[in-house]
Amino acid sequence: MDILLQQIINGLVQGSVYALVALGYTMVYGILGLINFAHGEVVMVGAMVALMAIQALMVTALSPIIILLLSVIIAMAACMALGYSIERIAYRPLRHAPRLAPLITAIGVSIVLQTLAMMIWGREYHSFPQLLPNNSHNIGGAIITEVQIAIVIVAILVMLGLMLLVHRTRLGRAMRAVAENQTAASLMGVDINKVISTTFMLGSALAAVAGVMVSANYGVVHYYMGFILGLKAFTAAVLGGIGNLRGAMLGGVLLGLIESLGAGYIGALTGGVLGSNYQDAFAFMVLITVLVFRPSGLLGERVSERA
Amino acid sequence: MLNFSTRNKWLVFAVMVILLATLPFITDEVLGRGWVRIIDFALLYIMLALGLNIVVGFAGLLDLGYVAFFAVGAYTYALLASPQLGLHLPFWIILPTGALVACIFGALLGAPTLKLRGDYLAIVTLGFGEIIRIFLNNLNAPVNITNGAQGISQIDPMRIGEFYFSRTHEIFGITFPAVHLHYYLFLALTLVVIIISSRLQDSRIGRAWMAIREDEIAAEAMGINTRNIKLLAFVMGASFGGVAGGLFAGFQGFISPESFSLMESVMILCMVVLGGMGNIGGVVLGGVLLVILPEAFRNGAGPLQQMLLGKVVIDPESMRMLMFGVALIVVMLWRPAGLWPSSVRRRELEANDGIAQQEQESVYDAEH
Numbered sequence: 138m139d140i141l142l143q144q145i146i147n148g149l150v151q152g153s154v155y156a157l158v159a160l161g162y163t164m165v166y167g168i169l170g171l172i173n174f175a176h177g178e179v180v181m182v183g184a185m186v187a188l189m190a191i192q193a194l195m196v197t198a199l200s201p202i203i204i205l206l207l208s209v210i211i212a213m214a215a216c217m218a219l220g221y222s223i224e225r226i227a228y229r230p231l232r233h234a235p236r237l238a239p240l241i242t243a244i245g246v247s248i249v250l251q252t253l254a255m256m257i258w259g260r261e262y263h264s265f266p267q268l269l270p271n272n273s274h275n276i277g278g279a280i281i282t283e284v285q286i287a288i289v290i291v292a293i294l295v296m297l298g299l300m301l302l303v304h305r306t307r308l309g310r311a312m313r314a315v316a317e318n319q320t321a322a323s324l325m326g327v328d329i330n331k332v333i334s335t336t337f338m339l340g341s342a343l344a345a346v347a348g349v350m351v352s353a354n355y356g357v358v359h360y361y362m363g364f365i366l367g368l369k370a371f372t373a374a375v376l377g378g379i380g381n382l383r384g385a386m387l388g389g390v391l392l393g394l395i396e397s398l399g400a401g402y403i404g405a406l407t408g409g410v411l412g413s414n415y416q417d418a419f420a421f422m423v424l425i426t427v428l429v430f431r432p433s434g435l436l437g438e439r440v441s442e443r444a
Numbered sequence: 445m446l447n448f449s450t451r452n453k454w455l456v457f458a459v460m461v462i463l464l465a466t467l468p469f470i471t472d473e474v475l476g477r478g479w480v481r482i483i484d485f486a487l488l489y490i491m492l493a494l495g496l497n498i499v500v501g502f503a504g505l506l507d508l509g510y511v512a513f514f515a516v517g518a519y520t521y522a523l524l525a526s527p528q529l530g531l532h533l534p535f536w537i538i539l540p541t542g543a544l545v546a547c548i549f550g551a552l553l554g555a556p557t558l559k560l561r562g563d564y565l566a567i568v569t570l571g572f573g574e575i576i577r578i579f580l581n582n583l584n585a586p587v588n589i590t591n592g593a594q595g596i597s598q599i600d601p602m603r604i605g606e607f608y609f610s611r612t613h614e615i616f617g618i619t620f621p622a623v624h625l626h627y628y629l630f631l632a633l634t635l636v637v638i639i640i641s642s643r644l645q646d647s648r649i650g651r652a653w654m655a656i657r658e659d660e661i662a663a664e665a666m667g668i669n670t671r672n673i674k675l676l677a678f679v680m681g682a683s684f685g686g687v688a689g690g691l692f693a694g695f696q697g698f699i700s701p702e703s704f705s706l707m708e709s710v711m712i713l714c715m716v717v718l719g720g721m722g723n724i725g726g727v728v729l730g731g732v733l734l735v736i737l738p739e740a741f742r743n744g745a746g747p748l749q750q751m752l753l754g755k756v757v758i759d760p761e762s763m764r765m766l767m768f769g770v771a772l773i774v775v776m777l778w779r780p781a782g783l784w785p786s787s788v789r790r791r792e793l794e795a796n797d798g799i800a801q802q803e804q805e806s807v808y809d810a811e812h
Contacts, residue, residue, distance in 0.1 A: 166563070171693075172563055174565065179532065187502030219723040225772055226773070227777075230777050231776065231780055232779065233469070233781060234776075234781070235721070235749030236782040237500075237713075237717045237721065238717070238776050238781070239776075240717070241714055241717050241718060241772055241776045242772065242773045242776045242777065244710055244714060244772060245769045245770065245771075245772030245773035245776070246764055246769070246770070246773060248768060248769030249766060249767075249769035249770060249773070251765075252762055252766045253766070254770060255762060256758065256762050256766075273720070297750075300543060368706070371567065372567060372571070375563070375564060375567040379563060379564070380609050382609055410583075411582075412582070414578075414581075414582050415578060415579075417578055418574065418575060418578040420577045421572075421574055421575050422571075422575065422770075424567070424568070424571055425556060425571055425572070428556075428557075428560060428564055428568055429556045429559075430569075432559045432560050433564065434564070434566060
């Protein structure tokens with residue numbers, strides 16, 4: 138039983154990170170109908186910038202919590218600037234181009250960011266300093282660290298804040314209007330370019346938070362970390378129904394749980410034929426199965442095809 | 445388009461034949477043997493890009509896991525002609541077998557994804573590609589089939605009777621090294637693939653694919669069996685990938701799951717879109733450029749910096765990736781429909797925006 142509980146805890150922690158990154162994908166998709174392939178690299182840049190900020194602030198006499206908060210804010214600012222630039226350079230000129238054109242520029246941006254990160258920070262793994270107390274708690278035989286508790290709480294708070302922003306503010310209403318119908322929104326006086334830029338910046342800020350979380354959880358930062366994380370988060374967004382905020386959160390947490398339970402039980406389920414090295418394959422198989430029965434994801438609405 | 449008279453057409457054709465026939469010798473002389481090998485790879489990628497073009501360019505189904513079929517073809521060849529399972533079948537039997545197995549996998553992928561649209565399809569195909577790669581990576585236990593991450597080595601070279609493509613031959617007093625022979629073999633098969641592609645494009649099936657790409661509901665209303673036609677697109681595309689995979693295995697003599705990563709699928713998609721989706725000439729151009737350019741960057745980046753700055757500031761490998769990424773962005777910004785778009789696409793882009801707007805709105809009305 139304690140193994141089950143442990144896997145559920147690990148899954149929830151991983152799922153919270155997926156959910157935050159998936160929100161970035163789904164917000165951009167909801168408004169532009171575009172897979173922002175470079176989003177995973179934004180997460181990586183967030184983690185790298187936070188690491189540099191922490192290293193710079195460590196020499197001061199500030200308390201670790203303040204250092205962590207300041208670094209997260211710096212990382213968020215850097216990622217927002219990055220997200221804004223990516224949209225301006227690579228996506229805005231192609232807004233009325235054939236559908237696959239921005240996908241290719243997104244891949245280009247992803248390659249450029251990854252290579253630049255490799256040139257600046259090198260190929261090696263950087264260790265991410267432990268700033269929160271490394272205490273762990275024992276819940277019914279399963280172990281949860283305070284870092285993990287913090288990750289889940291921060292993720293919930295950030296998601297609540299985002300839901301409030303989207304459903305209760307003027308900006309949120311503008312975002313929903315643009316997602317519904319760009320032409321009509323602009324006729325009603327919504328500045329579409331501003332809304333789209335803001336969406337990219339919001340998504341990138343979430344990515345920065347997720348980047349710090351993932352680095353704090355594993356204790357390492359690497360120039361290649363964004364790619365696979367982005368892929369998983371995109372899978373999560375599709376699982377929940379891409380373009381749907383609640384779907385991204387649900388999809389993220391579910392994917393985290395599926396992965397960790399899959400890793401724990403796939404051997405027993407298949408009589409030892411498949412091991413935990415099939416973890417990723419298992420996650421994709423679940424995704425395919427879900428999409429066969431619900432072609433628009435768990436919470437997605439029927440979307441029309443745009444050529 | 446240029447309007448050639450019949451005589452000029454023949455002249456262009458003759459020049460092309462001579463150029464393609466002498467290309468390996470000229471390249472060998474001017475740039476060195478390494479570049480002939482690169483051209484061989486360019487031909488393989490053209491085959492792959494043309495296969496993906498059927499799925500993405502003709503039928504409009506976004507496939508991000510195309511490399512799976514390349515992998516299936518390569519592993520079929522490797523398992524049937526290497527010490528791994530102790531089988532050593534000749535390549536003219538294996539190559540069609542590889543294509544057939546890839547077709548079966550194409551149908552396997554196609555069947556569950558028929559109902560999916562657009563980006564949902566993209567993620568499922570991506571997942572399919574990853575599943576295949578993960579299985580190839582792990583099928584060394586409990587029974588060793590694929591030899592896992594180490595890959596399969598000592599794959600038999602391609603040969604017809606006693607004619608080995610992997611050995612230097614003397615024909616009519618001209619010495620043909622192995623890479624040159626592979627070039628002619630790959631060129632012949634690439635031409636076959638181009639001919640099949642262009643015949644398909646103009647056929648009833650090709651027109652059905654394009655109808656589905658433009659508007660699936662209208663296509664169905666016109667009496668097209670969209671399910672079978674979409675499956676056929678996956679199967680046809682997969683078969684080209686399977687053939688290219690078999691050639692790759694025989695040419696390299698060694699394969700491992702590492703060669704079939706998601707990045708390869710992305711690269712092939714870039715060839716199709718960058719060159720000009722749906723246009724065979726454009727796709728060939730995209731394939732050539734995306735193989736040749738990174739290599740040229742790799743070889744040219746060091747000396748170029750030496751010349752301009754007096755020292756090598758950025759290591760060539762990073763420089764290559766950086767320039768490649770920038771090139772993708774710049775080309776798409778400059779030509780959103782690809783370098784050499786199909787005439788249908790071009791007409792669409794040049795069409796009056798007002799009409800396009802009206803069409804959009806009528807679609808919107810119909811849905812609500």
